[in-house]
Amino acid sequence: MKLLIWSTGIVAALAGAPLLPGIVNRVKAFFAGRKGPSVFQLYFDLAKLSRKAPVYSTTTSWVFRIAPVVNCAAVIGALLLLPIAGKASLFGFAGDVVLMLYVCGLGRLFTVLGALDTGSSFEGMGSSRECQFAILSEGAILAVFGALILLTHRVSLSGILAQMSLHLWSVDGTALILVGIGFFIVILAECCRVPVDDPDTHLELTMIHEAMILDNSGADLALIHYAAALKMWVLLLIEILLICPKFGGGAWGQLAGEILCVMLGAAVIGAVESVMARYRFRKVPQLLSSAIGMGLLAVVLLILFQA
Amino acid sequence: MDFFVRSALGCLLASALGAWLCRKNERCAAVTGAAGAVLAALIIFAGSTWAFWHHAFNFYASFFQLVVALVGAAAAMHAIGYLAGEGGKKFCAFWSFYHLTFGAMLAVTALRSFIPFLIAWEVMGLASFFLVMLEYENSENQRAAWIYLLGCEAGGLLLMLAFALSGGGSAAYFYLLLAGFGLKIGFPLLHVWLPEAHPAAPAPVSALMSGAMIPLGFCGLFRFMPHTSACFGHAGWALLILGLIGAFFGILFAAGQSNLKRLLAYSSIENMGIISLGFGLGFLGKAYAHPTMALLGLGGGVLHVFNHAVLKGMLFLGAGSVLRATGTLQLDEMGGLMKKMPVTGRCFLCGAIAICGLPPFCGFTGELLIYIGAFSGIAHCHGALFAGALMTAIVLALTGGVACAALAKAAGGAFLGEPRTEASRNAAKEKLSMVIPQLGLLFLALALPLFAGTLPDVLHLTGKAHHLLSVVLAKNALFCCVFYTLIVLVLAWRRRAGRDARAVGTWDCGYARPTGRMEYTASALTQPIADQFDTVLGTKREVKEVSGLFPATAKILISCRDAARNFFWDVIFHGFARFAEKCHALQSGYLHFYIFMMVLALAAMLAWGFWA
Numbered sequence: 001m002k003l004l005i006w007s008t009g010i011v012a013a014l015a016g017a018p019l020l021p022g023i024v025n026r027v028k029a030f031f032a033g034r035k036g037p038s039v040f041q042l043y044f045d046l047a048k049l050s051r052k053a054p055v056y057s058t059t060t061s062w063v064f065r066i067a068p069v070v071n072c073a074a075v076i077g078a079l080l081l082l083p084i085a086g087k088a089s090l091f092g093f094a095g096d097v098v099l100m101l102y103v104c105g106l107g108r109l110f111t112v113l114g115a116l117d118t119g120s121s122f123e124g125m126g127s128s129r130e131c132q133f134a135i136l137s138e139g140a141i142l143a144v145f146g147a148l149i150l151l152t153h154r155v156s157l158s159g160i161l162a163q164m165s166l167h168l169w170s171v172d173g174t175a176l177i178l179v180g181i182g183f184f185i186v187i188l189a190e191c192c193r194v195p196v197d198d199p200d201t202h203l204e205l206t207m208i209h210e211a212m213i214l215d216n217s218g219a220d221l222a223l224i225h226y227a228a229a230l231k232m233w234v235l236l237l238i239e240i241l242l243i244c245p246k247f248g249g250g251a252w253g254q255l256a257g258e259i260l261c262v263m264l265g266a267a268v269i270g271a272v273e274s275v276m277a278r279y280r281f282r283k284v285p286q287l288l289s290s291a292i293g294m295g296l297l298a299v300v301l302l303i304l305f306q307a
Numbered sequence: 308m309d310f311f312v313r314s315a316l317g318c319l320l321a322s323a324l325g326a327w328l329c330r331k332n333e334r335c336a337a338v339t340g341a342a343g344a345v346l347a348a349l350i351i352f353a354g355s356t357w358a359f360w361h362h363a364f365n366f367y368a369s370f371f372q373l374v375v376a377l378v379g380a381a382a383a384m385h386a387i388g389y390l391a392g393e394g395g396k397k398f399c400a401f402w403s404f405y406h407l408t409f410g411a412m413l414a415v416t417a418l419r420s421f422i423p424f425l426i427a428w429e430v431m432g433l434a435s436f437f438l439v440m441l442e443y444e445n446s447e448n449q450r451a452a453w454i455y456l457l458g459c460e461a462g463g464l465l466l467m468l469a470f471a472l473s474g475g476g477s478a479a480y481f482y483l484l485l486a487g488f489g490l491k492i493g494f495p496l497l498h499v500w501l502p503e504a505h506p507a508a509p510a511p512v513s514a515l516m517s518g519a520m521i522p523l524g525f526c527g528l529f530r531f532m533p534h535t536s537a538c539f540g541h542a543g544w545a546l547l548i549l550g551l552i553g554a555f556f557g558i559l560f561a562a563g564q565s566n567l568k569r570l571l572a573y574s575s576i577e578n579m580g581i582i583s584l585g586f587g588l589g590f591l592g593k594a595y596a597h598p599t600m601a602l603l604g605l606g607g608g609v610l611h612v613f614n615h616a617v618l619k620g621m622l623f624l625g626a627g628s629v630l631r632a633t634g635t636l637q638l639d640e641m642g643g644l645m646k647k648m649p650v651t652g653r654c655f656l657c658g659a660i661a662i663c664g665l666p667p668f669c670g671f672t673g674e675l676l677i678y679i680g681a682f683s684g685i686a687h688c689h690g691a692l693f694a695g696a697l698m699t700a701i702v703l704a705l706t707g708g709v710a711c712a713a714l715a716k717a718a719g720g721a722f723l724g725e726p727r728t729e730a731s732r733n734a735a736k737e738k739l740s741m742v743i744p745q746l747g748l749l750f751l752a753l754a755l756p757l758f759a760g761t762l763p764d765v766l767h768l769t770g771k772a773h774h775l776l777s778v779v780l781a782k783n784a785l786f787c788c789v790f791y792t793l794i795v796l797v798l799a800w801r802r803r804a805g806r807d808a809r810a811v812g813t814w815d816c817g818y819a820r821p822t823g824r825m826e827y828t829a830s831a832l833t834q835p836i837a838d839q840f841d842t843v844l845g846t847k848r849e850v851k852e853v854s855g856l857f858p859a860t861a862k863i864l865i866s867c868r869d870a871a872r873n874f875f876w877d878v879i880f881h882g883f884a885r886f887a888e889k890c891h892a893l894q895s896g897y898l899h900f901y902i903f904m905m906v907l908a909l910a911a912m913l914a915w916g917f918w919a
Contacts, residue, residue, distance in 0.1 A: 050804045051804070053806065053807045053808055053809060054808045054809075055808065055809045055810075055811055056808050056809070056810050056811075057810070057811065057812060057813040057814070058810050058811065058812055058813075059643070059724060059725050059812070059813050059821075060813075061645040061646060061652075061722075061723070062645075063645065063656065063723060066798075068801075069794060069797045069798050069801055070794060072797050073790060073793035073794040073796075073797050074790075076793050076797075077786070077789065077790045077793055080789065081786075091782060091785060091786050091789065092782075093778060093779055093782035093783075094679055094682075094775075094778075094779060095675060095678055095679035095682060095779060096782075097682075098674075098675055098678040098679070099666060099671075099675065099783070099786060101704070102664065102665050102666055102671060102674075102675075102707070103665075103666055103786075103790070105663075105665055105707065105708075105711060106660065106665040106666060108711070109660060109663065109665060109711050109715060112711070112715050112719070113656070113715060113718065113719055113723060116715065116719035116720075116723045116724055116827070116832070117645075117719075117723040117724060118724070118813045118815075119642075119643070119723075119724035119725040119813055119815075119821065119823065119826045120813045120814070120815040120816075120821065120826075120827075121815065121821075121825055121826060121827045122815065122816050123827075124724075124826065124827020124828075124831065124832060125827060125831075127715065127719075127827075127832060128827065128831065128832045128833070128834065128835055129835065131708075131711060131712035131715060131832070131833070131835075131836065132712070132835040132836050132839065134708050134711065134712075135705055135708030135709050135711075135712065135836070136705075136708070137708075138704045138705065138707060138708040139701055139704045139705040139708065141704065142700050142701045142703070142704035143701055145700075146685055146697050146700055146701065149682050149685045149686050150685050150686065150693075150697075152686075153686045153687070154686070155679060155682045155683060155686060204816050214814060214815075214816065215813055215814055218804070218808070219800075219801050219804035220801070222804075223797065223801065281835075285839060292701070299697065303693075
């Protein structure tokens with residue numbers, strides 16, 4: 001039963017992830033007073049792309065071809081480490097946070113290397129920015145999880161998230177709010193959303209993630225889009241489990257609540273994108289440093305006010 | 308010194324003599340020397356296996372001997388191709404000093420008392436000085452070798468001082484040991500010789516020095532420091548703080564370099580920092596009775612020593628192959644080498660990913676244990692210990708991020724994209740003897756995480772500690788397998804979906820003919836990071852701006868000099884030189900003045916004698 005619920009959650013994530021960019025775009029369209037594309041647009045795009053024959057640059061080597069594959073496998077791997085509906089992951093262990101962070105880092109490094117493999121100056125520029133921002137966002141994730149480990153005295157992802165409860169919120173609410181905001185900033189950076197990166201920009205000079213995949217096409221591009229959507233699902237799910245840990249209605253109710261809340265999280269990201277402009281590149285490190293700061297501040301609060 | 312080490316030393320001696328005897332025939336000399344090193348390594352492997360079966364596997368001796376033998380054999384095989392065409396005499400010189408270094412390193416791990424240890428230590432330093440000096444025709448290399456010798460001798464001097472004080476077992480003894488061995492390890496401030504010596508030395512020597520010689524500092528430190536709780540406290544804090552600084556700033560300076568081997572040398576400083584973090588956490592755990600943290604920290608440090616040896620050996624050998632193929636170490640003059648050197652490129656790329664500590668390669672396992680050690684410190688410790696553990700986790704994450712950028716710069720700049728110069732376009736083919744050792748090390752890098760589960764047995768752990776370590780390592784191995792399966796599945800899907808691919812030029816947003824000159828350079832890749840940390844890096848720019856209506860040439864030259872050297876050692880040494888210059892006035896040439904000085908000195912000594 002436990003395994004069934006956990007695997008249902010995984011399948012739901014794998015199947016439902018392409019909905020999230022659709023929701024984000026729909027919300028943005030609503031704010032802009034447009035009708036907007038269908039929520040299922042990414043499904044159509046993925047189906048179309050996977051039927052197209054890819055085009056490879058003559059400059060590229062095997063690195064370019066394997067990069068989208070490794071990136072996609074890495075995000076699926078990260079998903080497999082998550083606890084779902086209160087059930088610990090099959091592969092979880094003490095310290096799996098690090099494994100999740102680093103496997104995502106592997107996906108990112110391959111994307112960067114694939115971009116460098118094309119020899120295009122725009123893709124080099126995108127990689128350069130991605131590398132710069134990744135440093136701080138990784139630091140921020142560790143700062144946030146440092147606070148959570150201090151709070152829950154657990155070391156594994158499942159352990160930490162299982163400890164989250166209304167009671168904990170009533171005791172250490174301030175620290176948890178800081179942790180939640182810090183992690184949300186990380187989500188915006190890792191999923192390449194405004195104010196860090198604008199996925200809809202039309203100018204290559206201002207892109208980050210989109211600039212790195214300018215030369216990808218066909219099934220490769222489909223894998224990249226899919227992995228990006230799935231990464232958003234993974235990160236949003238962690239955020240949801242931090243903020244509203246328990247839903248009623250048993251394990252299945254919990255699962256349904258988590259999935260709904262992930263969709264809601266995507267809507268929030270859409271709203272954030274609609275109401276603010278993206279920052280200048282020089283300001284992004286400040287934003288990410290502030291996420292590290294929130295994690296450290298949460299630690300200080302916990303130490304000061306822990307009985 | 309046990310039987311196996313003695314036989315290995317004998318084997319090395321015989322092989323060096325053999326290489327000398329056939330110095331007329333280059334090929335013969337090359338193979339004799341390499342065969343001796345490989346045979347010595349096999350003897351050491353046999354010794355370790357024997358020790359393992361007889362439960363005599365000693366951490367200081369057997370473990371470090373394994374590391375030394377592994378890198379020593381791989382580098383020796385690489386040297387056959389690396390030095391090919393230099394003539395039998397050069398080979399003869401190379402093998403005599405190489406085997407002397409190799410043998411001295413084995414002796415260092417095996418000797419237990421002060422004086423013999425110190426002799427072996429000095430021989431190791433001196434012999435490797437000659438190896439760094441091997442390409443003495445270049446004056447830059449000579450300068451680098453002298454800096455290296457200075458570092459070695461200063462370290463030896465500090466160790467002698469420490470051993471003179473050894474009776475006391477005081478804190479001063481420990482800190483002298485720390486400084487003496489730290490000069491070899493490359494702790495921050497003491498690291499200045501590393502980025503000089505590594506680019507100057509031949510690649511196999513860099514691999515041996517970086518992979519196996521610098522971690523020997525840890526071996527010596529742990530062997531001779533007093534194993535008391537108070538000393539564990541000192542050692543823990545010192546290693547933790549040095550590790551925090553070394554790891555982060557080491558990799559930051561690596562990101563600023565454009566010379567491939569210099570970049571790798573700074574990466575070694577970073578990795579020594581990570582190892583120090585592990586050992587530091589471990590000692591603190593021992594001193595403050597947190598067995599979990601102690602176990603994970605020490606285990607992570609030990610694993611990372613081994614992983615670093617495998618990976619840095621592979622990367623330096625790869626850099627050597629690149630140097631031989633293109634004739635340059637400047638990343639901005641390479642590019643597109645993956646097509647010319649497919650095997651070296653694959654090995655280097657995997658090594659670069661692994662040294663960033665990313666799964667599923669071996670670099671991750673060691674870092675994972677250190678992380679978990681830090682996490683258990685965060686969860687269960689208070690006060691300064693908690694702060695140290697938290698800083699360890701955050702600094703490790705930041706370091707990992709910068710490492711990705713620095714190694715993407717190294718691998719991407721050298722192997723990916725279009726060739727940037729003619730030298731790189733016309734790169735020579737790779738040689739079999741240079742490829743095989745890299746492939747062997749790559750195999751280890753891939754296989755280690757799967758077999759790391761034996762570590763608890765190797766360390767003779769039992770009970771709860773055994774369980775904790777083996778669960779983490781087994782789950783990590785399991786995840787590696789799952790990850791490989793995922794890659795295969797996605798690859799299979801892509802193969803089905805991505806038939807009849809077409810090949811055209813890079814799109815590059817509408818440029819008609821993108822060339823290598825329009826590519827993003829390796830330096831540009833890390834420039835935002837260098838700018839962000841400019842206060843520390845102090846990058847120097849020489850710019851010749853574009854000017855006029857018909858601009859002719861423009862130029863930008865970016866260099867990132869070592870801060871410790873610039874702002875600390877140079878200041879001290881220059882100050883000392885000025886002082887010495889002033890003392891020069893005393894050397895007047897008048898005999899009367901000298902006699903007067905002697906009388907003054909005698910009077911002063913008399914006064915001191917009466918007063919004391």
